[in-house]
Amino acid sequence: MPRTEFIATGFYVPPRVVTNDELAVMMDTSDEWITQRTGIKQRHWVEPGTMCSALAHQATRQALERAGLQATDLDCIIFATATPDHFFPGNGVFLQRMLGVTDIPALDVRDQCTGFLYGLSVADAWVRTGQYRRVLLVGAEIQSPGLDPSTAGRDTAVLFGDGAGVVILGPTDDPKRGVLSTHLFSDGRLAEKLWMDGPGLMHVPWISAEMIADGRARIKMEGREVFKHATTKMPESVQLALQTNGLSIADIKLLIPHQANQRISEMVQKQLGLRDDQVFNNIQRYGNTTAASIPIALHEALDHGRLSRGELLMLTAFGSGFTWGSAAIRW
Numbered sequence: 001m002p003r004t005e006f007i008a009t010g011f012y013v014p015p016r017v018v019t020n021d022e023l024a025v026m027m028d029t030s031d032e033w034i035t036q037r038t039g040i041k042q043r044h045w046v047e048p049g050t051m052c053s054a055l056a057h058q059a060t061r062q063a064l065e066r067a068g069l070q071a072t073d074l075d076c077i078i079f080a081t082a083t084p085d086h087f088f089p090g091n092g093v094f095l096q097r098m099l100g101v102t103d104i105p106a107l108d109v110r111d112q113c114t115g116f117l118y119g120l121s122v123a124d125a126w127v128r129t130g131q132y133r134r135v136l137l138v139g140a141e142i143q144s145p146g147l148d149p150s151t152a153g154r155d156t157a158v159l160f161g162d163g164a165g166v167v168i169l170g171p172t173d174d175p176k177r178g179v180l181s182t183h184l185f186s187d188g189r190l191a192e193k194l195w196m197d198g199p200g201l202m203h204v205p206w207i208s209a210e211m212i213a214d215g216r217a218r219i220k221m222e223g224r225e226v227f228k229h230a231t232t233k234m235p236e237s238v239q240l241a242l243q244t245n246g247l248s249i250a251d252i253k254l255l256i257p258h259q260a261n262q263r264i265s266e267m268v269q270k271q272l273g274l275r276d277d278q279v280f281n282n283i284q285r286y287g288n289t290t291a292a293s294i295p296i297a298l299h300e301a302l303d304h305g306r307l308s309r310g311e312l313l314m315l316t317a318f319g320s321g322f323t324w325g326s327a328a329i330r331w
């Protein structure tokens with residue numbers, strides 16, 4: 001059975017940069033508070049009306065160009081997002097339409113910050129079994145239109161950014177390279193610790209001005225619970241990926257954790273005993289871009305020469321659900 005390799009990456013963020021100082025004009029916060037608690041200095045936010053699928057389209061065009069492929073060479077689209085353009089259909093078909101391709105499947109993944117890893121696991125299985133040879137895997141988000149940029153929403157509004165990262169995956173016959181394993185988990189008992197209650201079809205009516213006014217259509221997060229679980233589950237899943245493949249911490253060339261919060265990433269690094277040069281973070285410039293954070297960071301890490309052929313890449317994520325997981329990849 002072939003292994004799955006990364007053929008190319010692409011990323012795109014909207015041009016508008018929003019600094020911490022700009023947020024401090026909109027709400028009662030400060031650059032100092034945000035920097036100390038999260039490590040974030042700025043994020044990119046879309047102009048009103050820009051769609052998540054449009055960000056993904058820009059990132060996909062870059063990846064196709066880097067791969068020397070046409071959109072018609074793709075066999076399948078997997079689109080991970082927590083912020084779709086519409087309730088349904090999912091963003092995969094809208095991206096497909098923008099790419100001008102028809103008759104290939106488009107799968108939408110709803111696992112929030114862990115969505116890219118869930119998508120990678122599915123893509124890996126499809127590539128290894130030969131079902132699809134060229135899989136486009138997307139992580140894309142526009143969080144900003146759903147945030148409350150007033151003091152009432154400051155606990156989450158300062159965290160999130162917009163952006164898209166994509167990878168094109170395909171088979172390699174080199175037995176030493178490619179995705180070694182993926183490890184996925186969830187625990188629905190903790191669903192309400194980080195969630196958006198509405199709009200939703202369990203509500204009657206399923207959307208209302210009242211729901212918007214009382215904050216049920218905004219992200220709700222118990223920050224300390226997220227911190228506690230994220231800093232436990234991500235290191236555990238990295239250890240599991242290492243054990244599964246007979247590898248150790250010293251073998252890791254680069255760990256890319258989901259860019260949730262710089263303090264979470266630092267704690268994960270500490271728990272695992274990794275050196276600074278073994279971990280890649282770029283949350284300072286993009287904030288938390290949910291499903292897009294790992295593919296954006298991967299693209300930048302590669303462009304910065306942080307990973308060479310044959311080296312060990314580890315990915316790990318944690319998010320709403322709670323969901324979490326890891327992947328071990330021999331680059």
Ligand code: ACO
Binds near residue numbers: 028226230
């Ligand atoms: N600016 C200024 N003050 C703020 C802000 C803000 N943006 N947000 C909250 N505060 C205030 C609170 O109102 C509170 O004020 P009070 O004491 O007068 O009530 C004070 O700061 C402390 O609030 P806490 O919630 O107790 O602060 P805590 O020390 O727990 O830090 C934080 C909050 C940074 C969210 C922390 O819990 C954390 O790091 N959690 C991890 C959550 C996270 O980063 N999630 C990322 C998104 S989810 C994901 O990707 C998996």
